[in-house]
Amino acid sequence: MKKRLHLIIADSELELVPESIIDHPAIVNYAKRRKKKPEKIILDSTYHHAALRQLEDGERRGRPDIVHICLLNALDSILNKEDRLRVYVHTRNDEVIYVDPSTRLPRNYNRFIGLMESLFEKKVVPEDLQLLRLEKKTLAELINEISPDAVFIMHENGEFMIPKHFGKLLASFKKPVVIVGGFPHGDFRSKVEGVKISLYREPLMAWTIVNEVIVSYEWEVIK
Numbered sequence: 001m002k003k004r005l006h007l008i009i010a011d012s013e014l015e016l017v018p019e020s021i022i023d024h025p026a027i028v029n030y031a032k033r034r035k036k037k038p039e040k041i042i043l044d045s046t047y048h049h050a051a052l053r054q055l056e057d058g059e060r061r062g063r064p065d066i067v068h069i070c071l072l073n074a075l076d077s078i079l080n081k082e083d084r085l086r087v088y089v090h091t092r093n094d095e096v097i098y099v100d101p102s103t104r105l106p107r108n109y110n111r112f113i114g115l116m117e118s119l120f121e122k123k124v125v126p127e128d129l130q131l132l133r134l135e136k137k138t139l140a141e142l143i144n145e146i147s148p149d150a151v152f153i154m155h156e157n158g159e160f161m162i163p164k165h166f167g168k169l170l171a172s173f174k175k176p177v178v179i180v181g182g183f184p185h186g187d188f189r190s191k192v193e194g195v196k197i198s199l200y201r202e203p204l205m206a207w208t209i210v211n212e213v214i215v216s217y218e219w220e221v222i223k
């Protein structure tokens with residue numbers, strides 16, 4: 001069996017506008033501009049910050065841009081082109097997006113948002129190719145389903161290891177899972193068992209960690 005890295009962007013701040021703020025002027029006006037129903041739009045802190053103040057955890061929610069950049073980096077990586085990577089997005093509301101490795105994600109942010117809105121509505125997009133599929137699932141359920149031989153949680157307070165050494169460690173497993181937080185501040189909301197690893201002495205952006213993990217593994221498995 002081919003060794004593959006299974007990368008999970010976890011507790012991602014990707015969600016539809018919650019019902020409690022659906023009537024907020026920031027949401028209503030934005031929905032009107034986009035000619036969409038408020039309940040069918042993706043929450044985005046850039047446009048909805050006034051409404052986000054009314055939400056619990058409002059300071060970290062509405063960050064689909066993090067998922068967009070992480071996915072672009074992962075899908076365009078050499079590791080993915082060599083069929084050695086599987087990527088999953090887990091969200092704060094316990095949905096999981098299964099991403100087919102051949103997916104060509106829109107580079108343009110607005111088009112990415114449009115795609116996510118259809119995914120939340122239809123659960124699979126595009127309907128014929130089914131490259132993205134959304135299912136209700138917790139992070140623990142997803143890990144159970146992948147059935148890995150190791151689980152690593154990328155965490156700024158984890159055991160310190162330079163990326164090169166982490167790549168070697170990952171390559172010693174057949175089916176390792178690596179979890180990166182898809183949120184801008186704070187800690188994971190989901191409780192998962194795994195070895196916490198820190199790759200740098202300061203917190204970095206999720207997409208930087210995604211790149212470091214992918215490249216460190218790639219150098220070990222693609223010769």
Ligand SMILES: C[S@@+](CC[C@H](N)C(=O)[O-])C[C@H]1O[C@@H](n2cnc3c(N)ncnc32)[C@H](O)[C@@H]1O
Binds near residue numbers: 154199201206
């Ligand atoms: C922007 S960070 C999360 C917020 C961070 N806790 C903070 O308050 O700045 C996003 C994710 O990147 C990963 N990450 C960030 N810095 C890291 C580091 N130094 N080592 C390993 N992973 C890191 C973690 O998975 C984290 O959940």
